[in-house]
Amino acid sequence: MRSVRQRRPNYRLRRNLAEAAALAVGIAVLIWTLVPIYNIVSVALEPHGDVFTNDIWPAKPSLESFWIVMTQGHWYLEYFWEQFRNSLYIGAATVVLTLLIGSLTSFSIGRMRIRHGWLVSNAALLTYLIPASFLAIPFYRIMHIYGLSNNVWSVIAAEVTFATPYAIFIFQQYAVSIPIELDEAARIDGASPLQVYFHIYLPLMMPALVAVGTYALLLAWNEYLYQFLLLSSKQSMTVPVALAQFLNSDESPWNYMMATAIVYALPPIAIYYAFRRRMTAGLALGGVKG
Amino acid sequence: MADAQLIEGHPEFPSRPLSVRSKYKRARLGGLQRSEFVWAVSFIIPYAAVFLAFVAYPVVYGLWLGHSPALYAELLSEPIYQRTVVNTVLYVVIGVNLKLFGALLLSGLFMRRGWWVKGLLLIFVLPWAMPALPAFISIHWMLNSEWGLLNNFLWNVFGVEGPGWLDTSRWLALGAVIVSHIWKWMPFWTVILLAGRMAIPQELYEAAEMDGATGLKRFVHITFPLLANLYLICTLLSTVFTLGDFNAVYFVSGGGPALSTHVLATLGIRNAFEIARPDLGMAAVMSALPLMIPLVMVLMRKMRTTEVQL
Numbered sequence: 001m002r003s004v005r006q007r008r009p010n011y012r013l014r015r016n017l018a019e020a021a022a023l024a025v026g027i028a029v030l031i032w033t034l035v036p037i038y039n040i041v042s043v044a045l046e047p048h049g050d051v052f053t054n055d056i057w058p059a060k061p062s063l064e065s066f067w068i069v070m071t072q073g074h075w076y077l078e079y080f081w082e083q084f085r086n087s088l089y090i091g092a093a094t095v096v097l098t099l100l101i102g103s104l105t106s107f108s109i110g111r112m113r114i115r116h117g118w119l120v121s122n123a124a125l126l127t128y129l130i131p132a133s134f135l136a137i138p139f140y141r142i143m144h145i146y147g148l149s150n151n152v153w154s155v156i157a158a159e160v161t162f163a164t165p166y167a168i169f170i171f172q173q174y175a176v177s178i179p180i181e182l183d184e185a186a187r188i189d190g191a192s193p194l195q196v197y198f199h200i201y202l203p204l205m206m207p208a209l210v211a212v213g214t215y216a217l218l219l220a221w222n223e224y225l226y227q228f229l230l231l232s233s234k235q236s237m238t239v240p241v242a243l244a245q246f247l248n249s250d251e252s253p254w255n256y257m258m259a260t261a262i263v264y265a266l267p268p269i270a271i272y273y274a275f276r277r278r279m280t281a282g283l284a285l286g287g288v289k290g
Numbered sequence: 291m292a293d294a295q296l297i298e299g300h301p302e303f304p305s306r307p308l309s310v311r312s313k314y315k316r317a318r319l320g321g322l323q324r325s326e327f328v329w330a331v332s333f334i335i336p337y338a339a340v341f342l343a344f345v346a347y348p349v350v351y352g353l354w355l356g357h358s359p360a361l362y363a364e365l366l367s368e369p370i371y372q373r374t375v376v377n378t379v380l381y382v383v384i385g386v387n388l389k390l391f392g393a394l395l396l397s398g399l400f401m402r403r404g405w406w407v408k409g410l411l412l413i414f415v416l417p418w419a420m421p422a423l424p425a426f427i428s429i430h431w432m433l434n435s436e437w438g439l440l441n442n443f444l445w446n447v448f449g450v451e452g453p454g455w456l457d458t459s460r461w462l463a464l465g466a467v468i469v470s471h472i473w474k475w476m477p478f479w480t481v482i483l484l485a486g487r488m489a490i491p492q493e494l495y496e497a498a499e500m501d502g503a504t505g506l507k508r509f510v511h512i513t514f515p516l517l518a519n520l521y522l523i524c525t526l527l528s529t530v531f532t533l534g535d536f537n538a539v540y541f542v543s544g545g546g547p548a549l550s551t552h553v554l555a556t557l558g559i560r561n562a563f564e565i566a567r568p569d570l571g572m573a574a575v576m577s578a579l580p581l582m583i584p585l586v587m588v589l590m591r592k593m594r595t596t597e598v599q600l
Contacts, residue, residue: 022407023406026406039428039431053437054437054445054446101340117334123345125590129589129590133534134578134582137559138348138351141348158344168337197333221421222421224537244423247427258428261428269416272415276415
């Protein structure tokens with residue numbers, strides 16, 4: 001009895017101390033995370049000319065920079081909406097092609113058990129492990145050989161190349177949970193492989209398709225290096241390339257740049273939070289399990 | 291069976307509902323392997339084409355571009371390249387380990403219950419959810435010696451004149467790059483390790499508590515042994531990704547001051563496109579192969595054979 005009475009306050013104190021320590025760490029993490037984000041927002045809210053000050057928050061916050069971005073009111077932003085559309089177009093094409101190519105491949109390897117399918121999945125795994133930046137130089141040259149320079153399709157090709165390996169893994173991992181008997185039953189009933197693919201495989205793979213589709217969209221939207229190397233004209237380039245162009249000038253309009261950065265970052269953030277659960281499940285699988 | 295074959299042969303038959311008889315026929319004949327094989331091959335052709343046209347060809351082309359030993363002699367004689375190798379090693383070793391160790395500890399924080407922990411996790415993943423470019427551009431401007439947020443803060447609050455983070459010292463700039471990389475990518479690994487922790491059965495902890503193991507003991511004897519394999523795979527994978535990370539260096543320090551903070555990925559692009567020496571750029575990238583090849587081999591083995599519990 002005595003020992004319990006002695007232990008209880010001690011235990012409570014320890015628990016409160018642990019909670020306080022966790023809270024302190026949590027606050028540090030919060031500040032660490034938010035400082036660069038606060039910086040983007042506060043610079044974007046500066047009215048023009050006030051960027052070069054020593055304030056740590058904007059004296060007269062205004063939405064002027066966002067208005068300039070929306071109306072393409074600066075010569076850096078001349079083709080902003082066209083560039084936004086290019087980014088969207090590349091993203092959409094990457095999603096469709098990645099899902100199509102990835103699911104067909106995984107169907108062939110995992111469900112139809114094609115001979116030497118493991119070779120293809122090894123090739124995909126190897127591609128997943130090659131850093132994209134290491135392949136950029138020959139890729140650029142080869143796009144010239146293919147006659148695709150300054151063409152959005154060269155970028156789509158690049159994004160699909162780097163998104164499909166991931167798609168193939170996730171699909172193969174996920175498909176294990178779908179009983180193969182379903183395919184066999186349909187085959188025995190006379191369905192062709194194409195019918196099995198469309199009517200059984202794809203509907204049951206929907207969660208994996210959503211996860212990989214989101215991944216491919218964000219990959220294509222966020223990627224910079226290939227878009228920068230492969231697209232040169234202002235009308236054909238994408239938002240990140242245009243954004244980086246601001247850096248070339250000495251007198252960068254930083255507030256417009258940050259406003260552009262926010263407009264560019266909002267769609268992927270919204271998509272990320274909307275599909276967060278599926279994405280993280282998929283990423284955990286793909287990033288770690290392979 | 292004979293009339294089943296006959297009926298099957300009729301052109302109008304396929305439109306009829308699938309019958310038991312056709313089932314028998316297919317099951318018995320099993321002779322569809324050829325047409326099945328044709329389907330399977332045609333399903334795999336798109337990816338094979340993508341792989342050959344956009345992976346195999348560039349890889350071979352790249353190897354050919356950087357095959358001459360003279361290129362490596364030229365690289366090694368450049369002080370920029372020597373510094374770049376040191377930077378790459380520091381960037382990868384410090385960046386990966388700090389990031390993953392931080393992620394391991396923070397995943398423990400996010401295992402706690404309570405509303406603020408859940409809310410914090412939502413905010414904490416923001417750097418990962420946002421594209422790299424805005425994040426790194428923001429950090430670049432934040433570290434501006436005259437107008438950046440950090441030095442403004444130091445001046446306004448402490449009355450201290452902050453250093454030129456990115457334009458005076460190689461080590462400050464490289465440190466800034468490493469910290470930016472950690473800021474951007476730690477959330478991703480935290481989420482992965484958090485998923486790993488959640489897969490550990492709660493009963494193990496309860497049993498350990500019965501035996502009097504709490505706090506650090508719990509971590510050392512239960513959490514870490516069970517997470518070790520996952521942690522190792524994460525480290526290897528992150529090493530490969532960090533070796534290829536272009537954006538952090540390119541946008542935070544831009545390789546400056548005076549080309550002293552390049553890593554192999556950015557130096558390769560610089561050689562190829564700024565000084566128009568694609569062969570030299572490819573050689574810089576390929577000089578990472580002695581590290582890359584064993585890493586990739588180990589990873590391919592690990593990722594194919596081990597079933598990491600998630």
